[in-house]
Every structure is written in C-alpha cells, then in structure tokens.
Amino acid sequence: MSALTIREAAPRDLEAIIRLHEEDELGSHGDAWTPETKPAYEAAFAAIAASPENSLFVALDGDEVVGTFQLTFIPSLTSRGALRVKVESVKVKAARRSGGIGAQMMAFAEQEAQRRGARMLELTSNKTRKDAHRFYERLGFACSHEGFKKKF
Amino acid sequence: MSALTIREAAPRDLEAIIRLHEEDELGSHGDAWTPETKPAYEAAFAAIAASPENSLFVALDGDEVVGTFQLTFIPSLTSRGALRVKVESVKVKAARRSGGIGAQMMAFAEQEAQRRGARMLELTSNKTRKDAHRFYERLGFACSHEGFKKKF
Numbered sequence: 001m002s003a004l005t006i007r008e009a010a011p012r013d014l015e016a017i018i019r020l021h022e023e024d025e026l027g028s029h030g031d032a033w034t035p036e037t038k039p040a041y042e043a044a045f046a047a048i049a050a051s052p053e054n055s056l057f058v059a060l061d062g063d064e065v066v067g068t069f070q071l072t073f074i075p076s077l078t079s080r081g082a083l084r085v086k087v088e089s090v091k092v093k094a095a096r097r098s099g100g101i102g103a104q105m106m107a108f109a110e111q112e113a114q115r116r117g118a119r120m121l122e123l124t125s126n127k128t129r130k131d132a133h134r135f136y137e138r139l140g141f142a143c144s145h146e147g148f149k150k151k152f
Numbered sequence: 153m154s155a156l157t158i159r160e161a162a163p164r165d166l167e168a169i170i171r172l173h174e175e176d177e178l179g180s181h182g183d184a185w186t187p188e189t190k191p192a193y194e195a196a197f198a199a200i201a202a203s204p205e206n207s208l209f210v211a212l213d214g215d216e217v218v219g220t221f222q223l224t225f226i227p228s229l230t231s232r233g234a235l236r237v238k239v240e241s242v243k244v245k246a247a248r249r250s251g252g253i254g255a256q257m258m259a260f261a262e263q264e265a266q267r268r269g270a271r272m273l274e275l276t277s278n279k280t281r282k283d284a285h286r287f288y289e290r291l292g293f294a295c296s297h298e299g300f301k302k303k304f
Contacts (some may be wrong), residue, residue, distance in 0.1 A: 008197035017229065029231040037232050044233030053205055054227060072226050075206060077169065078241050079181040080189050081196030086238065089230050110302070119304050124276060124297035136300045147297025148288045150262070152271050 004101060006108045009056040009068065014045050016065035017058060020091040055112070059092075059105050066093045067101045071109060073116060085113040087123040092093050156253060158260045161208040161220065166197050169210065170219035172243040207264070211244075211257050219244045219253045223261060223265040225268060239275040258291050 009017060018041055021031035033041070048054045048070065072086040075097035087109050092101045113121050124147035125132045137143060161169060164258065168206035170193055185193070200206045211219035224238040230263050244253045265273050276299035277284045285295060 021230065031230065040233035041229055044227055044229050044235075047227035047235075048229075051203060051205060051227060053203060056229070059296050070228065072224070074224050074238070074240065075196055075199035075203060076222065076240060077193055077196050077208070078173065078183065080183060081192035083199075086226070088226065088228060110304075114304055120304045122276070122300065122302075124274070124299050126297055133298055133300075135294055137231075139302070141300035141302045142187075143298050143300055145299025145301065146285055146295050148274065148285075148293035148295055149297065149298040150273045150291070150293045152262075152266055152273075 004104050005060045006105060007060070009045075009058045010105075011042075011045065013058050013065055014041060017056075017068045017091075018067070020068055020093055021089070023094045024091060025120070035080070057105070057108070059101055061101075064093075066096045067091060067105050067106050069109060071112060073113075073118065079119065082119040083117055083121060084120045085109070085116075085118045087121055102135060103139065105150055106136075156218075156256050157212045158209055158257060159212070161197075161210045163194075163197065165217055166193060166211050169208075169220045169243075172217070172220055172245055173241070175246045176243060201206075209257070209260070211253055213248075213253075217245075218248045219257050221257050221261060223264060225270065231271065234271040235269055236272045236274060237261070237268075237270045240274055242275070254287060255291065258288075 015033050018031060018033040021029065022033065038100050048056050053073045054070060056070045057068065058065050069090040070088040072088060074086060076082060090102070090105065110121060125136065133143060141147055170183060170185040173181065174185060200208050205225045206222060208222045209220065210217050222238060222240040223243040226236045226238060228234060228236050242254070242257065262273060267303050276286065289295060
C-alpha cells in the first residue's frame with residue numbers, strides 16, 4: 001500500500017467513517033449511513049469536534065478512508081493524578097484488515113497520548129473479538145480488566 | 153446509616169477522596185496523600201472541575217466522605233451517535249463496604265447519565281475484583297468486554 005496518512009477527521013470524512021462502522025456486525029450497534037441517521041451522526045461529530053478532550057482520527061491510503069479511531073483524554077485522580085486516554089471506536093476497512101493499518105493507528109494513538117502528557121492508554125473490546133485481543137496483547141496491552149456495559 | 157448524600161466534590165473533599173484511594177492496594181496505583189503528591193492531585197482535581205465532560209462525586213454519610221466516583225461523558229459516533237458515560241475511580245470506604253453505598257452511587261450515576269441524555273454506562277474493573285463483578289452484574293451491567301491497559 002502507499003504510505004498511510006493519519007489525521008484528524010474532517011466533516012467530509014463522516015460518511016466514509018460511518019461506512020466503516022456499517023461493516024461491523026459484531027458490535028451490533030446498528031450503525032448505517034441513511035438520510036434518517038445522518039443528522040444524529042452529524043450532531044455527534046460536531047460534539048466531538050467541539051470537545052477539547054476528544055479527537056476523532058482517520059487513516060487514509062491515498063484519498064481512501066481505511067481506518068478510524070477516537071481518543072478521549074480523561075483527567076483522573078487515580079495514579080497520582082495521571083491523565084489517561086481511552087481509545088474508542090477503532091475500525092479498519094474489512095477488505096484491508098491484517099495489513100498493518102491497525103498497528104499504525106495504535107502507534108499514532110500512543111504517540112499522541114504521550115505528546116499530550118498522558119500516562120496510559122486504555123480500551124475495551126468485545127469478548128468475542130479474539131483476533132483483536134491477540135493484536136492488542138502483541139502491542140503491549142495487558143488484558144487486566146473486565147469491561148461492563150449497561151444500556152438504557 | 154443516616155441518609156446518604158451524593159453531590160459534586162469540592163476542593164475541601166480532596167484529601168478524603170485520596171484517603172479512599174489509599175485504602176485500595178489492589179489497584180496498585182500507588183495513591184497516597186502526602187506533601188509530595190498533593191500538588192498533582194490538586195492539579196488533576198482542577199482539570200476535572202474545569203472539564204464540562206467530567207464530574208467527580210462524593211457520597212457523604214453526615215459529614216464523612218464514604219465513597220467517590222467520576223463520570224466522563226463521551227460523545228461518540230457508535231450506536232448512531234450515542235453519548236456514553238464512563239464510570240471511573242469508584243471507591244467505597246473499606247470499613248463501610250457491603251452496606252449499600254456502592255449501589256446508591258451507581259443508581260445516582262445512572263440517573264445523572266440519563267438526565268444528560270446518555271444511552272449507556274460503562275466501566276472496567278480489575279479481573280481480580282470478583283466481588284465487584286458480581287455487584288455490577290446484579291445492577292444489570294453485562295460483562296461483555298475485555299479491558300486492556302497500556303501504561304507508559
């Protein structure tokens with residue numbers, strides 16, 4: 001592949017980002033880009049863009065969006081007041097998986113976290129995503145926690 | 153116990169909050185309230201207070217701080233742009249555990265999340281905290297995810 005570019009997402013990337021979410025049936029989040037859902041995605045995109053503590057990124061191969069992830073910087077008292085970073089909504093285009101895109105995105109996330117003074121990256125991954133878990137452990141993540149969710 | 157009060161933490165609560173963290177050896181976060189660590193906690197407290205997306209709470213029995221937790225409101229594209237809430241740094245005073253304080257704090261967290269329009273609560277808990285996991289499952293949380301951390 002050509003060199004991957006990772007940059008903050010712009011409004012023009014939104015449809016391509018949601019198309020990556022659409023490919024993911026496992027998450028069961030019901031994501032799809034339609035005239036009905038578009039306003040909710042646009043509102044969420046605007047909320048992320050307006051937040052100093054959130055950044056949404058895209059990975060591009062040439063002009064094609066092939067990956068995305070979000071970083072949330074969380075000030076915290078734990079660990080002597082350490083800033084922590086949550087990695088959220090990590091997606092790689094289905095046809096391009098196992099090609100190193102995820103690893104480049106995570107390396108970028110780690111650099112960005114360190115640049116902003118954070119001392120930890122964290123993320124949760126659905127228990128059924130065994131390949132993803134091996135991937136994160138190869139990158140030096142410890143699978144030390146259980147992840148709980150409660151939907152309303 | 154007398155009726156529990158849950159409110160946003162004020163600067164005067166900071167030492168009592170960190171004393172709750174101190175009691176927790178399992179987390180291995182090295183938290184302790186000392187002249188050396190105080191400035192870092194004060195800076196983190198100020199960062200949380202300044203963030204519209206973070207709120208730190210204390211649970212009080214009379215004047216005594218018996219519990220604490222933090223909520224982080226995270227705008228997200230996933231699930232059609234759903235706002236999610238991360239519950240972080242949940243601590244109950246050791247001598248007061250199993251007395252319903254945690255359940256009252258989580259009920260408050262859920263109300264607060266719903267009041268602000270969120271559609272999900274999430275949290276991670278160290279895999280060794282089996283009692284906490286049963287507690288969260290009783291409250292309707294699904295243990296659906298693995299939680300990964302990478303410290304720098």
